[in-house]
Amino acid sequence: MPTIVDRRSTRVSGGSKVADPIASEIEPTPQKRKLRSSSSSTTEDSRITSDLTPSPLKSSPSKWKSPRRCVNDSPKSTPNANRGAKAVNLSKSPVKRRLSESFLEKPMWNPRDMEQLNGVKEALHVSRAPSNLVCREVENNRILEFCKQAVEQEKAGSLYICGCPGTGKSLSMEKVNKVLVNWAEESGFQAPDTLSLNCSSLSNTSDVFGKILDKITLRRKINTCTSPLQYLQKMFSEKQQSAVTKMLLIVADELDYLITKDRAVLHELFMLTTLPFSRFILIGIANAIDLADKFLPKLQSLNCKPAVVTFRAYSKDQIISILQQRLKAFPYTIFQPQALELCARKVASASGDMRKALWICRSAIEMLESDIRDSINSLDLPSLHGGVSDQQRDCACDKSLIHESNVVRVDHVAIALSKAYRSPVVDTIQSLPQHQQIILCSAVKLFRGKKKDATIGELNISYLDICKSTSIPPAGIMELSNMCRVLGDQGILKLGKAREEKLSRVTLKVDEADITFALQGIRFFRNCLQQS
Ligand SMILES: Nc1ncnc2c1ncn2[C@@H]1O[C@H](COP(=O)(O)OP(=O)(O)OP(=O)(O)O)[C@@H](O)[C@H]1O
C-alpha cells in the first residue's frame, strides 16, 4: 500500500517529537525569574495561548476558533504559482506594496548556492545587529533626547524603558549609546562614561552598587567599613567629591532581576539619581510592563520617578519592514511576499516579538532547503537504476533554478509557524492515522462551499475520490463510519444519529483552516487541498 510520507513532519513513531535544535535559539532567556514570567512572559504566553491554543479537544462544544486562518487568508496563496504579477496581490498598504514591488523587480536567489544561503541566514540571525534600526525612531529619539539633555545640563536623572520581549529595547539602547557618544564629541560636550549591566548576571542584587563604584573609582580607596551604596550616597551628597567625576550613563538591562521583596535595591538605585551632586544618568530596561505600576508610585513618593518609554509590540507592517530591511542588501528575491506577510501577521497577532519572526524566517528557509534535498534525492533514485542520466538531472536542476520552487513560500512559513506555535488541535490532526487524515481532507473539500454538513454517504464519495487519486485502497463505508466516530470522540467531527449509518450527518468541529494547516506539511494533502 502506498503511504503518504513526509520527511519534514515533526512526528515520529510513538507520537514523540524530534527535538528542534533551533527552538532553543528563540527563547528569550529561559531561566528568567518569576516576576518576569509571571508578568510579561505570562502575558505573552497567555496571548499566544488564547490566540493559538483552543480549549482541549473534547471540552469545547462549539467550533474551535482557528488560529491558522491566516494560512488561508494569504492572498490567493498558491504555493506553486508562477512568479509574476498574478501571484502578487498588490494591496493598498504601502508596506505590502513595496514588498510586492521588490518581489517583481529582483531575480530569484539560488538557495543551492551555499554562499547565498549562509549570507541570508546570517542576515536573519538575531545576533546580527542591523546597521540601521527601523521602526524604533520615535522611541530612540525620546531616549536620546533624555540623555542629551542630561549631558548638556550635567543633570542626573532616570529613565525606565519597558516593553514585551523582542521589541528592540536592548538593541535600541545600544544604538542610542553610540549616537550619544558621537553627538557629545561633535558638539563639544564631555561624553559620559557608560556602564552597561545585565542585572540577570549579578549573583547578588546589591552587587549593582559595587559595579557602579568600580566604574567611577578604585575600590581599594574605600574604607572597608563602608558599603558601596553608602560610599556612593556619601560621594554624591558632597560637592567636592562628586565634582571630579564624569557623568556616568548606567544602562541596567533586565532591571526586574533587581527586585527584592522590599524592593530596597531598586529604590536605592533610582534614589542615587536624586542626590544633590549626583552624576548618574540611569536607564533601567525591563520587559515587565506591570513593574512600572508596582514601583513607579513608590519612586514618585520618594521623589525620583523616572521618565518612561514604552516599546509596544511590533505590528505586522513593522515586522515586514524590519525583515525587508535585513534582506535589502541582497540583490535577489528570497521570500514570496505572501510568505513574509504570513510570518509578520502571525507573529504580530501573537506577541510582536521580533526574535520569533526572525526564527520563523530562518526555519522556513530550512524547509525550502529540505524540499530541495527531497527533489534532488528523488532525481537520484531512478538514476541508480539507469533511469535518469547525469545530464538529465543537471538539466532538471537548471530548470528548477528558474522555477518558483527556489523562493521561500507560504507553505514553508506555515510549517515554521506550526513549529513555533504548536497547538493541540494541529498536533492531534498531525498524529492521526493516514485514513483518518484522508477523511478530514475529504471533509474540508466537501465543506468548502456553503455546505456545513454532509451524510456519511456523501463523505464516503469524497473520501473514495481522494483514495483513488493516490491509489490508496479505501476502507469500506462501515469502517469509514467507525473512523468518523473515533474522530467524533476526539472532538474533531460531530456525528449525528440516523436510521441508516450512511445517512448519519457529519459536521466539522474544528476549523478547516486548522486541518489545512496541519496537513499542508504533507505534499500529497497540500496538493489535494489546493485543488478546488
Ligand atoms: N527594529 C529592529 N530592527 C532589526 N532587528 C530588530 C529590531 N528590533 C528587534 N530586532 C531583533 O530582535 C532581537 C531582539 O531585540 P532586543 O534584544 O532588543 O529585544 P528586547 O526588547 O530587549 O527583548 P527582551 O525583553 O527579551 O530583552 C534583536 O537582537 C534583533 O535581532
Ligand SMILES: [Mg+2]
Ligand atoms: Mg533585552
